[in-house]
Amino acid sequence: MSILKEIVEHKKKEVAKDKSLYPITLLEQSIHFDAPCVSLSEYILRPDKVGIIAEFKRKSPSKGAINLYASPEEVSIGYMQAGASAISVLTDKNYFGGSKEDLKTVRKYNFCPILRKEFIIDEYQILEAKSIGADAILLIASILTDDEIKKFTSLAKSLGLEILFEVHDEEEIGKFIPEIDLIGVNNRNLKTFKTDFNYSLDIFNKLPTDAVKISESGINDPKVVSQLKTAGYDGFLIGEYFMAGGHPEEKCKQFIDAIKNN
Numbered sequence: 001m002s003i004l005k006e007i008v009e010h011k012k013k014e015v016a017k018d019k020s021l022y023p024i025t026l027l028e029q030s031i032h033f034d035a036p037c038v039s040l041s042e043y044i045l046r047p048d049k050v051g052i053i054a055e056f057k058r059k060s061p062s063k064g065a066i067n068l069y070a071s072p073e074e075v076s077i078g079y080m081q082a083g084a085s086a087i088s089v090l091t092d093k094n095y096f097g098g099s100k101e102d103l104k105t106v107r108k109y110n111f112c113p114i115l116r117k118e119f120i121i122d123e124y125q126i127l128e129a130k131s132i133g134a135d136a137i138l139l140i141a142s143i144l145t146d147d148e149i150k151k152f153t154s155l156a157k158s159l160g161l162e163i164l165f166e167v168h169d170e171e172e173i174g175k176f177i178p179e180i181d182l183i184g185v186n187n188r189n190l191k192t193f194k195t196d197f198n199y200s201l202d203i204f205n206k207l208p209t210d211a212v213k214i215s216e217s218g219i220n221d222p223k224v225v226s227q228l229k230t231a232g233y234d235g236f237l238i239g240e241y242f243m244a245g246g247h248p249e250e251k252c253k254q255f256i257d258a259i260k261n262n
């Protein structure tokens with residue numbers, strides 16, 4: 001079974017359990033429906049920033065442990081001071097060592113847009129995203145049907161959340177709908193775990209013109225960001241390169257400074 005399939009199977013059980021422990025009616029009562037969201041797409045396009053979405057990532061199926069005991073408070077504040085445009089927080093526990101608590105902590109200390117990085121397969125998780133203070137959610141084209149994409153998009157938008165729609169190939173780009181704000185090309189091949197940013201370059205012309213365009217994964221060189229920018233990408237999602245080693249915020253700062261000086 002592919003890793004993505006395994007994660008999705010696991011996620012279905014997890015969501016079923018969450019729903020039985022904390023029914024959707026209770027979850028809905030905990031939501032501040034009027035709480036405003038910060039627009040991820042607007043922050044990405046801000047001319048005073050370079051478009052980095054810095055990710056808080058403790059571990060991954062491809063790498064194993066990256067920075068297991070990092071503090072979401074310290075890292076996220078450091079990312080923002082370094083000049084990041086937004087923060088992505090993995091909330092999957094089993095495969096990525098994240099949690100909803102991590103996202104809540106990041107929310108508590110930052111005003112920037114926060115992306116909930118999760119394998120969303122159920123509307124429950126979208127309500128949850130709103131209740132913990134996320135501004136945007138990830139929808140992964142390869143694990144969702146056209147119907148789910150429509151349904152999840154309209155629920156998210158009704159809550160004020162933006163959507164980053166992740167694709168790997170042209171067929172998945174075909175599932176994009178105009179209500180979606182951002183499209184992300186994942187440079188990681190989920191079968192081999194290899195990353196190659198040329199993938200983003202090759203597919204660029206096929207992307208919907210109106211969406212904000214993000215290149216995701218395996219980015220570890222400011223020169224690559226410059227190349228992707230020239231090609232037309234607006235944003236860059238970076239996790240492992242910042243998180244590996246002791247000081248994610250310092251690496252992020254050096255990286256952003258290098259782009260600015262390029």
Ligand SMILES: O=P(O)(O)OC[C@@H](O)[C@@H](O)c1c[nH]c2ccccc12
Binds near residue numbers: 216217219
């Ligand atoms: O750590 P990297 O290689 O910089 O990649 C970050 C991000 O793109 C990656 O974590 C990611 C992209 N899509 C995902 C979907 C689920 C979980 C994680 C991801």
